[in-house]
Amino acid sequence: MDTEGTDVLVTLEGIDGSGKSTLHAALRDLLADLDPLMTREPGATWVGEQVRRAVKEQIDPVTEATLFVADHAAHLAKVVRPALAEGRLVISDRYSDSRYAYQSVTLQGIVPEPEKWLRAMHNGWTIIPDRTFLCVLPVDDALTRLKPDAQREHFEKREILEKVQNNYLAYARAEPGRFVVVDAMLSPEIVAGFVADAIRLDLSSGKRKRKK
Numbered sequence: 001m002d003t004e005g006t007d008v009l010v011t012l013e014g015i016d017g018s019g020k021s022t023l024h025a026a027l028r029d030l031l032a033d034l035d036p037l038m039t040r041e042p043g044a045t046w047v048g049e050q051v052r053r054a055v056k057e058q059i060d061p062v063t064e065a066t067l068f069v070a071d072h073a074a075h076l077a078k079v080v081r082p083a084l085a086e087g088r089l090v091i092s093d094r095y096s097d098s099r100y101a102y103q104s105v106t107l108q109g110i111v112p113e114p115e116k117w118l119r120a121m122h123n124g125w126t127i128i129p130d131r132t133f134l135c136v137l138p139v140d141d142a143l144t145r146l147k148p149d150a151q152r153e154h155f156e157k158r159e160i161l162e163k164v165q166n167n168y169l170a171y172a173r174a175e176p177g178r179f180v181v182v183d184a185m186l187s188p189e190i191v192a193g194f195v196a197d198a199i200r201l202d203l204s205s206g207k208r209k210r211k212k
C-alpha cells in the first residue's frame, strides 16, 4: 500500500487491564508495512517520568492532572506533530480521552466540573484523533488481569475503573464517528486483527486525511 501522506492519528483507549498495550504491540507487527509511529501516554518524553512519580507518590490530584496535560503537550510537540507532518500513521496507546475519563473521576469534588475543566485545558491546541478504538470489558475481568492489589496504581480500583469505563462509553456514544468500541473479552489475536483491518480501511478510504 502507498503510505505517502497517510497522516492519520489513531488512539487506543480503555481501562487498566483492557489489553490495549497488548493490542498496541500486536499492531506494530500487523501494520509493519505501513511503518507506523508507535507511541504512548504517559511517557513518550521525559515529562512522563514526572507523571509516573506524581502518580506513585499520590502527591495531589490537581498536580497529577496538570502533569498528565504537560506530558500530552510534550508528546504532541516532540512526537505526534512531527510524525504527522512527515505523513506518518501515528498509533498512540492512551491519549486525551484517558485524561477526560480518569481525571474527571480523580478531580471529583476538587475542581468544579472536572470534565469541562479538562477539555478546556486541551481545546484549541490538542489534535483530535481521527480514530479511537475503545477496549471494553467487565471491570471484574479487567481486575483479574492486573497486578496484585499492593502493586497497583491508585486508579486501579473497582469503584474508580467502573466510573472511568462509564465515562469512556459516554464519549463513544457522543462521538460515534470517531470511536470504535472493541470487545476486549475476545482473544487478543481476534481483537488485533479486527483493529488492524479497520485501520487499513480508514487509510484506503482516504476520508481521514488531515487538512493542512
Ligand code: TYD
Pocket: 016, 017, 021, 041, 042, 068, 093, 094, 095, 096, 098, 099, 100, 102, 103, 153, 155, 156
Ligand atoms: P499506562 O502506562 O497506560 O498503564 P500501565 O501501567 O498499565 O502501562 O497508564 C498509567 C496509568 O495512568 C493508568 O492507570 C491510566 C492513567 N492515566 C490517567 O489517569 N490519565 C491520563 O491522561 C493517562 C494518559 C493515563
